[in-house]
Amino acid sequence: MACNGAREPLLTRVADCTPANNNSNRCGPNRRRIRRVRSAPLAEFVPKDINGDAPLPRSPSIFGNLHPSFRKVAIFLTVYLGVGTLCFYIVRNQISGKKTNGILDAAYFCVVTMTTVGYGDLVPNSVLAKLLACSFVFMGMALVGLVLSKAADYLVEKQETMLVKALHKHKRVGQTEIIKEAETHRVRYKLYTVSFLLVVLISSGTIFLATVEKLDPVDAFYCVCSTITTLGYGDQSFSTEVGRIFAGFWILAGTVCVAQFFLYMAELNTENRRRALVKWVLTRKMTNVDLEAADLNEDGVVDAAEFIIYKLKEMGKISQEDISLVMEEFEDLDVDQSGTLSASDLILGQSTET
Amino acid sequence: MACNGAREPLLTRVADCTPANNNSNRCGPNRRRIRRVRSAPLAEFVPKDINGDAPLPRSPSIFGNLHPSFRKVAIFLTVYLGVGTLCFYIVRNQISGKKTNGILDAAYFCVVTMTTVGYGDLVPNSVLAKLLACSFVFMGMALVGLVLSKAADYLVEKQETMLVKALHKHKRVGQTEIIKEAETHRVRYKLYTVSFLLVVLISSGTIFLATVEKLDPVDAFYCVCSTITTLGYGDQSFSTEVGRIFAGFWILAGTVCVAQFFLYMAELNTENRRRALVKWVLTRKMTNVDLEAADLNEDGVVDAAEFIIYKLKEMGKISQEDISLVMEEFEDLDVDQSGTLSASDLILGQSTET
Incomplete structure (x- = not known):
């Protein structure tokens, strides 16, 4: 159950990750501005055409040199x-x-x-x-x-x-x-x-x-x-x-x-x-009802990621089914049931497997 | 700058929302399990067919009774x-x-x-x-x-x-x-x-x-x-x-x-x-590199919403462009620059407008 609330970037502080860090909160001076999600490593795997047709790995053939x-x-x-x-x-x-x-x-x-x-x-x-x-x-x-x-x-x-x-x-x-x-x-x-x-x-x-x-x-x-x-x-x-x-x-x-x-x-x-x-969804006024609906982890506030999911759902880009599918995977990975994934979850997950 | 870290559901505690609540953290006994994003109020506005064709409001006509x-x-x-x-x-x-x-x-x-x-x-x-x-x-x-x-x-x-x-x-x-x-x-x-x-x-x-x-x-x-x-x-x-x-x-x-x-x-x-x-994305192993890439607000851990965005991006359902568009809107709404939206942001936003 260690370091669920750790607020530092993962890779630099994994070693000294202790429950003591739990007290640092979002208002602390170390808080950074939100940044972009780094590119997923599978960018070339992601479909680009309208049909969402993902190119799966192919076996070589006599037409090998062509696209x-x-x-x-x-x-x-x-x-x-x-x-x-x-x-x-x-x-x-x-x-x-x-x-x-x-x-x-x-x-x-x-x-x-x-x-x-x-x-x-x-x-x-x-x-x-x-x-x-x-x-x-x-x-x-x-x-x-x-x-x-x-x-x-x-x-x-x-x-x-x-x-x-x-x-x-x-x-x-x-x-x-x-x-x-x-x-x-x-x-x-x-x-x-x-x-x-x-x-x-x-x-x-x-x-x-x-x-x-x-x-x-x-x-x-x-x-x-x-x-x-x-x-x-x-x-x-x-x-x-x-x-x-x-x-x-x-x-x-x-x-x-x-x-x-x-x-x-x-x-x-x-x-x-x-x-x-999209324009309509982005410009319409947020209300308290929206805030409550968007608050995925029920912590009383809507963070950037929750806001993005709520708005993309409104735009019809993603469905409840998509969200539920990924949530199941998340709950499996969240071994210590802290509501967040950290390096310790990954280590715990590996040890339960072996 | 009030109540950025409030951890209670919004609608019940809006009245007594004070900085004092900031100390409650994710490990506290009041933490709830993650729940689903409630249905966006615009469900009927969301395109259902593959072409993503959203029915916009129409003017009445002689064929008014037909679908x-x-x-x-x-x-x-x-x-x-x-x-x-x-x-x-x-x-x-x-x-x-x-x-x-x-x-x-x-x-x-x-x-x-x-x-x-x-x-x-x-x-x-x-x-x-x-x-x-x-x-x-x-x-x-x-x-x-x-x-x-x-x-x-x-x-x-x-x-x-x-x-x-x-x-x-x-x-x-x-x-x-x-x-x-x-x-x-x-x-x-x-x-x-x-x-x-x-x-x-x-x-x-x-x-x-x-x-x-x-x-x-x-x-x-x-x-x-x-x-x-x-x-x-x-x-x-x-x-x-x-x-x-x-x-x-x-x-x-x-x-x-x-x-x-x-x-x-x-x-x-x-x-x-x-x-x-989708199956491949959901079953592949998460690594520390993935955790770091998925950590949208750089708080050192990946919460459910961040995980969902990362995985949906990998699946090609959403693009960096979608995320950036919504992020701009989020930063506009986040008047107190706390990294989260709360009722106070909405009130502050309204007062700056008027």
């Missing part, structure tokens, strides 16, 4: 397109429509199917080919939705800092300010980046369709819109060999880009509402 | 489909393909476009109609992605408890346990619910296409898959009047259902990873 997101994407995409192209090449006689080169058409059909564009310029006409298309479209949706979306998000985030830098070129601001600006308005800059990419993709697609596929400019633009939204009416599509090679890459980029655009729109909306809520 | 989510959806959907059907009805002579009834075809074309199915059985063939279709598909995507998805999520959540109840019918469990079970595995049960709905929609669609549209069973199933995934090759589609009425509702339900299915798959994946991370 984890890209390694995963590269593996999935290669397997999917490889198997898909092979399957549709084998059943190429059971697919009817405008044909060019066997392998090329199979790959093009595979991309048009996985992105759910589905022009209908090539359609399966046997039971086998139809069921194959059905299974590939479901797998393709999962691949685009679950894997490509994350990779795209990572790419956009990478280019974001460049954009912020470019936007602030005329002002003389340091690297730190740029990073801070990008952090605070992350979603907004992501939306700008993806909008810029979208303009590039729409223009390049329209120009390509007008020049290579010889479409009327309005038809070219209409085909671009119908493709990137995955609408794919099919009255206008890629019918030349060169066109289908271009389409393979362009459709994938375009559809993912539009999807990310809508994703960021939703995120921005959510973030704005959250900001409004 | 906010549905009111919004009903308004958007009515306006979109109304304007869309009207527009495409006006340009009906500039749309070519298999036609039935003018208004019906316009509404059917509108749904096929907004869900990005785009069969191509009806295609715009003038510049005006093409540009109209382009603008409607973008608005439709936004509507389905941003609005319908949330309404669907709300509906699924409502039906979830019913499902959990049905699954536990043979066991004698109380209402509370059912709710708790549903809370803990919310995403999993959402996925079950949506899977069940998907089976119903796929079966009903296949049966309808086989009986009313007289399609071969394989073709009917193929058309169902091609529709709900928004692929819409267009070699098989709804060509009768009755078929297109059914299609209007069924396509909307089917495409939203498949989208939710993939959304919940992604959520479940994220939740499982998060659970693994």
